[in-house]
Amino acid sequence: MERKEQKLELLSPAGDPERLDSALRFGAGAVYLAGREFGMRAGPANFSNEELKKACLFAHEKGAKVYVTCNTLPRNGEIERLPGFLEAVEDAGADGLIVTDLGVLALAKRYAPRTEVHISTQAGIVNYQSARFFYDLGASRVVLARELSLEEIAEIRAKTDPKLELEAFVHGSMCVSFSGRCLLSNYLTGRDANRGDCAQPCRWKYHLMEESRPGEYFPVLEDDSGAYFFNSRDLCMVEHIPELAGAGVTSLKIEGRAKSAYYVAVVTNAYRQALDLYEKNPEQFVLPQWVLEEMEKVSHREYCTGFFFGNEPGQVYDNGGYVRGWEVAAVCDGYESRTAVCSQRNRFFKGETLNVLEPGRVPYEIVVKELFNHDGEPAESAPHPMETLYIPLEKPMAPGALLRRKR
Incomplete structure (x- = not known):
C-alpha cells in the first residue's frame, strides 16, 4: 500500500496558557500540554480541567490540534485517579493522549475511546516491530526514540502501516539517558524523572573528592571550572527538514514545555517559516539565513543534530549554562x-x-x-x-x- 504524502505537522510545547497562545500565534499546527497530573513536566503550571477545555476550544478555533501528555509511569496509588482524568481529557475535546505505560494505554482505550492514542518517546521505540505492536494495540501515532538515525526511521516507515503516524523531536534539550528513562534525579534528590519531576542533575557541575580528604574538591579537568560530564548539547534540525520528510516523519516536535513563552514563539515561528518554504518548493528548499539567526536569539546550549545522522549529540564539558544573548x-x-x-x-x-x-x-x-x-x-x-x-x-x-x- 502506497503511503499518501501529507503536510508535515509542526508540534509545539505549551506549558501554560501564555505559552499556548505563543505557540498558536506563531504558527503551530498542534500543541502538546499536560493536566495537573500524569504529565512528564511537573515544573510548568500546566492546565486544570477547566483550562484544558478552554485550551482545546482556543486551539480548534485556530485550526490546531491538542495532545495531552499522560506519559508518566504511575504507581499503584495513582491508578484510581486515572479514569477520571482520562474522561476529563476526552470531555475537553483533546485530539490525542500521549502515553507510555501499557496499563495507561488500556485505560485510555476504555475511558477515552474517542481520543487518539500516541505512544510517548519514553516507550523507547527503536524498531518497526515495536511500532507495529503499538499500532495493533490501537495507537495512531508513535513518538520515536530520540536515539534513532534518519536511516532507521526510514526503515520503520517502510515496514509499518502507512496510517501509523511517526513523530520525532527536532529541537530542544537532549537527555543523556535513553529516551528520558533516567533514575539519576531520583537517586540524588528523590525527585522522580519518570513522574515529571526531574531535577536535571545531568546539568550540574561535578568534581572529584578523595575519600580521606572530605570537603576537598578536585577539578576533573586541568582548570578549576569543574566538569559537566552529562551536559548534552541541544538539538536543532531546522536546516534538515527535507531529510526528515524523506525519512517519513509525520510530525516535527519542539521540546520545551518548561521553556518561556518567548522561546516557544521564536522557535515555533522559525520552524513554521522553514516548513512553509519547504512545502512550497521541496526540490529547491533553501533555508534563509535569518531563520538560523533566530536560533541564536533564544536561550540554548550548543546546537547539534542529535543522533539523526548516525553520530551522537555529545556533551558540553566546560559549562552547564545556556547561551543567552x-x-x-x-x-x-x-x-x-x-x-x-x-x-x-x-x-x-x-x-x-x-x-x-x-x-x-x-x-x-x-x-x-x-x-x-x-x-x-x-x-x-x-x-x-x-x-x-x-x-x-x-x-x-x-x-x-x-x-x-x-x-
Whole structure:
C-alpha cells in the first residue's frame, strides 16, 4: 500500500496558557500540554480541567490540534485517579493522549475511546516491530526514540502501516539517558524523572573528592571550572527538514514545555517559516539565513543534530549554562493612531534599536525615536516591569509582536 504524502505537522510545547497562545500565534499546527497530573513536566503550571477545555476550544478555533501528555509511569496509588482524568481529557475535546505505560494505554482505550492514542518517546521505540505492536494495540501515532538515525526511521516507515503516524523531536534539550528513562534525579534528590519531576542533575557541575580528604574538591579537568560530564548539547534540525520528510516523519516536535513563552514563539515561528518554504518548493528548499539567526536569539546550549545522522549529540564539558544573548524588551498589545501600545518586559531606552518578531514575517528593526509612559508623558527609558508604553511608529505593528534587544 502506497503511503499518501501529507503536510508535515509542526508540534509545539505549551506549558501554560501564555505559552499556548505563543505557540498558536506563531504558527503551530498542534500543541502538546499536560493536566495537573500524569504529565512528564511537573515544573510548568500546566492546565486544570477547566483550562484544558478552554485550551482545546482556543486551539480548534485556530485550526490546531491538542495532545495531552499522560506519559508518566504511575504507581499503584495513582491508578484510581486515572479514569477520571482520562474522561476529563476526552470531555475537553483533546485530539490525542500521549502515553507510555501499557496499563495507561488500556485505560485510555476504555475511558477515552474517542481520543487518539500516541505512544510517548519514553516507550523507547527503536524498531518497526515495536511500532507495529503499538499500532495493533490501537495507537495512531508513535513518538520515536530520540536515539534513532534518519536511516532507521526510514526503515520503520517502510515496514509499518502507512496510517501509523511517526513523530520525532527536532529541537530542544537532549537527555543523556535513553529516551528520558533516567533514575539519576531520583537517586540524588528523590525527585522522580519518570513522574515529571526531574531535577536535571545531568546539568550540574561535578568534581572529584578523595575519600580521606572530605570537603576537598578536585577539578576533573586541568582548570578549576569543574566538569559537566552529562551536559548534552541541544538539538536543532531546522536546516534538515527535507531529510526528515524523506525519512517519513509525520510530525516535527519542539521540546520545551518548561521553556518561556518567548522561546516557544521564536522557535515555533522559525520552524513554521522553514516548513512553509519547504512545502512550497521541496526540490529547491533553501533555508534563509535569518531563520538560523533566530536560533541564536533564544536561550540554548550548543546546537547539534542529535543522533539523526548516525553520530551522537555529545556533551558540553566546560559549562552547564545556556547561551543567552537576547531578551524581550516589550510586547506589542495593539496599534492605534500610528502608535504601538506595548507592555514592558525588560528595561530599554529611548534611541535604542529593537528587533521585532511578528508572526509570519521576517524579523525587522525599529528605532525608538520617541517613548511615552503610561501617563502619556515623554520618557527616556522604560524601567518598570509590565508598564504600558507608547512608541510612535509609521507602520503598523501586529498585536503579540515581540520587541527584542541584544543583551
